[in-house]
Amino acid sequence: MEYRTLGKTGIRVSVLGFGAMRLPVTGQPHEVDEDATIDMLRYAIDQGVNYIDSAYVYHDGHSEIVIGKALQDGYRAKTYVATKCPVWMVDQTADFDRLLNEQLARLQTDHIDFYLLHCLQQGNWPRMQQMDVASWAERAQRDGRIGQFGFSFHDSFSVFQDIVDAYDWGFCQIQYNLVNENVQAGTAGLKYAAAKGLGVVIMEPLFGGTLANPPDAVRQLWEEAGYQPVPVALRWVWDRPEVSLVLSGMSTRAQVEQNIETAREAGVGRLTDGERAVIRRVQEKYEELSPIPCTKCGYCLPCPHGVDIPVNFELYNEATVFQGSSVVLCRNLYHGLPESQRAAACAACHTCEDRCPQKIEISRLMGEVGKHFA
Numbered sequence: 001m002e003y004r005t006l007g008k009t010g011i012r013v014s015v016l017g018f019g020a021m022r023l024p025v026t027g028q029p030h031e032v033d034e035d036a037t038i039d040m041l042r043y044a045i046d047q048g049v050n051y052i053d054s055a056y057v058y059h060d061g062h063s064e065i066v067i068g069k070a071l072q073d074g075y076r077a078k079t080y081v082a083t084k085c086p087v088w089m090v091d092q093t094a095d096f097d098r099l100l101n102e103q104l105a106r107l108q109t110d111h112i113d114f115y116l117l118h119c120l121q122q123g124n125w126p127r128m129q130q131m132d133v134a135s136w137a138e139r140a141q142r143d144g145r146i147g148q149f150g151f152s153f154h155d156s157f158s159v160f161q162d163i164v165d166a167y168d169w170g171f172c173q174i175q176y177n178l179v180n181e182n183v184q185a186g187t188a189g190l191k192y193a194a195a196k197g198l199g200v201v202i203m204e205p206l207f208g209g210t211l212a213n214p215p216d217a218v219r220q221l222w223e224e225a226g227y228q229p230v231p232v233a234l235r236w237v238w239d240r241p242e243v244s245l246v247l248s249g250m251s252t253r254a255q256v257e258q259n260i261e262t263a264r265e266a267g268v269g270r271l272t273d274g275e276r277a278v279i280r281r282v283q284e285k286y287e288e289l290s291p292i293p294c295t296k297c298g299y300c301l302p303c304p305h306g307v308d309i310p311v312n313f314e315l316y317n318e319a320t321v322f323q324g325s326s327v328v329l330c331r332n333l334y335h336g337l338p339e340s341q342r343a344a345a346c347a348a349c350h351t352c353e354d355r356c357p358q359k360i361e362i363s364r365l366m367g368e369v370g371k372h373f374a
């Protein structure tokens with residue numbers, strides 16, 4: 001297993017981290033299959049994985065609880081634990097302490113090595129600042145309950161820059177995979193954060209599993225080239241030197257075994273020419289499958305009414321091509337935008353259309369996007 005230094009924290013982490021959001025269940029999401037999960041987590045740690053990522057809300061709290069059980073018998077000392085504060089459940093500063101103390105109890109530990117504000121975005125970051133979350137985190141660091149302080153992120157690159165610049169974060173967690181080079185923080189955000197010394201933890205390297213089950217047209221490309229999508233998609237992320245660690249959400253022991261094998265073959269500059277070629281074709285095919293040919297050039301902006309046209313098209317394309325959990329995520333991101341930026345705020349003035357190099361019928365499509373996410 002390769003280990004990389006997680007930015008300015010100086011901490012050495014395995015390139016593969018265990019994302020504990022998609023654990024095996026016996027029924028409902030909170031019914032985590034504890035025996036299977038403990039077996040998977042301990043196997044991963046025995047093979048050199050030293051970073052486990054959870055959150056207050058995963059599996060309705062049972063992700064943290066089962067991790068706490070798995071880390072008995074000496075396993076806690078062999079791995080770093082990361083978990084996240086559900087910022088939308090914080091109404092007053094005392095809530096930070098209440099939630100953190102509950103998480104420590106669930107995890108059966110006296111400290112959390114990496115503590116993140118969960119899903120920071122334009123809509124909740126100002127509130128966190130007003131509550132002086134930084135002073136709270138520094139107190140929790142001084143009393144030893146948390147180690148490194150960071151945030152996870154799903155919003156645009158410009159919002160990402162603002163958040164990175166606003167505080168001396170140790171690390172951040174961003175969505176990144178071969179179809180998201182220019183989505184959310186994207187490659188620009190990855191480089192920006194790394195250049196500022198933040199450790200960069202990657203989530204959704206398989207786009208929540210959708211890259212493992214591609215549409216027929218994409219599957220055919222992988223098959224013709226003779227490659228499996230999962231190992232190549234993971235290797236694509238590890239090829240980036242700015243990436244500190246890749247979290248994989250694994251739901252079976254076989255996936256854990258396969259991804260550990262892949263991690264052993266991973267590294268910067270280790271993608272073959274054949275892999276690079278098929279990745280390019282796959283990326284182009286996903287683009288082709290997107291219903292709105294927006295390239296996010298931004299020529300349409302500024303909209304006189306404030307609508308963020310490229311972001312609305314991006315969310316609509318993603319929700320349409322990838323289906324599954326992307327639909328929920330895109331809907332949430334749409335409703336996380338300020339009302340004036342949403343497609344529904346389009347006044348159909350057509351001002352933008354003359355400026356669009358792709359000649360997209362923006363006003364008409366904004367109506368469809370607005371209805372789609374309504």
Ligand SMILES: NC(=O)c1ccc[n+]([C@@H]2O[C@H](COP(=O)([O-])OP(=O)(O)OC[C@H]3O[C@@H](n4cnc5c(N)ncnc54)[C@H](OP(=O)(O)O)[C@@H]3O)[C@@H](O)[C@H]2O)c1
Binds near residue numbers: 205208209210
């Ligand atoms: N902070 C946030 O807002 C946030 C958001 C998302 C994720 N995260 C964290 O980041 C972690 C990683 O994200 P993710 O879970 O979305 O990762 P991902 O790797 O993009 O997707 C995980 C899914 O990919 C499939 N998969 C994994 N390995 C496979 C293999 N070898 N062969 C076939 N399919 C495979 C599984 O799907 P099936 O279960 O369908 O088999 C698995 O559930 C999460 O677990 C969580 O800890 C955080």
